[in-house]
């Protein structure tokens with residue numbers, strides 16, 4: 001059996017310890033990566049001891065990582081039906097958005113005006129994506145989702161030459177923009193166009209700076225090899241359709257087209273402490289300060305890294321804390337997340353890892369082969385194997401797989417999907 005994922009300290013649950021647990025009603029607000037991971041973790045860790053309710057306005061779990069392939073192929077973003085997931089996991093579903101929290105009454109208030117009581121509450125409503133740079137094509141928040149596809153075609157025909165890819169200021173996950181730039185460069189190369197000028201503009205001081213060290217160096221080498229110019233320490237703040245204005249300084253960049261990522265803001269829920277951008281304040285364990293038994297995970301929080309794998313680890317840690325609080329004999333969760341990411345380059349994926357302390361990476365690595373299993377783009381302990389089962393064998397198997405999890409005294413069935421298979425060809429590895 002493969003070892004458990006570094007950064008997790010999940011101990012197997014026994015039937016005895018589960019029967020000694022206090023039954024709780026746990027409400028999860030948000031049916032995205034973090035919310036669904038929390039539900040899977042809670043069901044796996046506590047068996048049937050907890051009643052679980054999902055409050056979410058969406059019908060589907062949107063799995064965004066493949067969205068970057070849409071401008072280049074017919075492959076679409078994946079969606080998974082939340083009603084089916086809830087049926088698999090044994091979760092009550094409430095189709096509404098959470099408007100706020102009444103911590104004194106221990107209820108969530110929905111936009112439809114209903115009040116739902118909780119013993120523990122996990123807020124996972126994600127972030128809001130907005131347009132930060134007028135006249136740019138804002139990936140994932142654009143009124144016309146086909147416009148990037150057209151830009152790629154214009155590049156292939158040689159109809160446009162200069163395209164800038166701009167990472168916005170503020171908290172974001174910049175990796176999809178690197179993928180778009182690298183895959184565009186690959187297309188241009190395949191089309192035999194020699195004089196295209198692709199530029200990546202970013203506030204980061206190094207390529208994918210969160211993987212500072214070996215990971216970032218490998219990304220920088222890919223950019224260089226494909227002829228993408230890297231302009232770091234720069235904010236793109238204005239675009240008139242021809243010229244992109246950069247700060248600091250009064251620099252400009254000529255660009256026929258600009259592709260930008262959306263600016264993210266928090267969900268601004270009532271009765272919940274938020275920062276100036278609407279993100280929910282949390283402590284190192286995901287607890288919302290001042291609100292007993294209320295936790296927040298994922299993109300909705302003040303945590304700097306807005307990434308699905310990180311969101312999933314936060315969800316696992318909070319699920320473990322809640323289960324421990326109800327009497328489960330589980331080891332305390334780690335507060336040191338492991339960042340794992342797949343970078344599509346148009347010339348084979350690059351697998352990046354970094355251990356994160358205080359919102360920054362301390363050790364990073366890059367490899368050409370996936371060092372985790374299943375090799376999902378969102379490296380989530382419970383969600384990745386569950387979705388892998390759904391993708392490969394259909395829903396019935398996925399449900400059986402989940403049911404098989406709580407076997408007495410045994411490691412959870414999903415753990416064997418996780419961990420390093422070994423034999424990884426490292427392109428670079430830090431030891432600091």
Ligand SMILES: Cc1cc2nc3c(=O)[nH]c(=O)nc-3n(C[C@H](O)[C@H](O)[C@H](O)COP(=O)(O)OP(=O)(O)OC[C@H]3O[C@@H](n4cnc5c(N)ncnc54)[C@H](O)[C@@H]3O)c2cc1C
Pocket residue numbers: 029030031032033034035055056057058060061064065066067068096097098099124125126127140173176267297298299300306307308309310311341342377378379
């Ligand atoms: C183009 C793109 C590519 C990406 N690629 C990757 C990748 O390869 N790997 C990776 O790890 N991450 C990737 N990410 C980041 C990843 O998608 C996010 O970090 C992750 O989805 C965050 O999970 P979340 O559950 O916090 O939020 P979300 O996934 O956004 O889910 C939020 C959920 O809450 C619901 N909701 C909203 N408001 C409310 C409310 N008021 N009450 C209740 N529910 C509400 C929404 O309907 C949604 O279901 C990518 C992001 C983008 C945009």
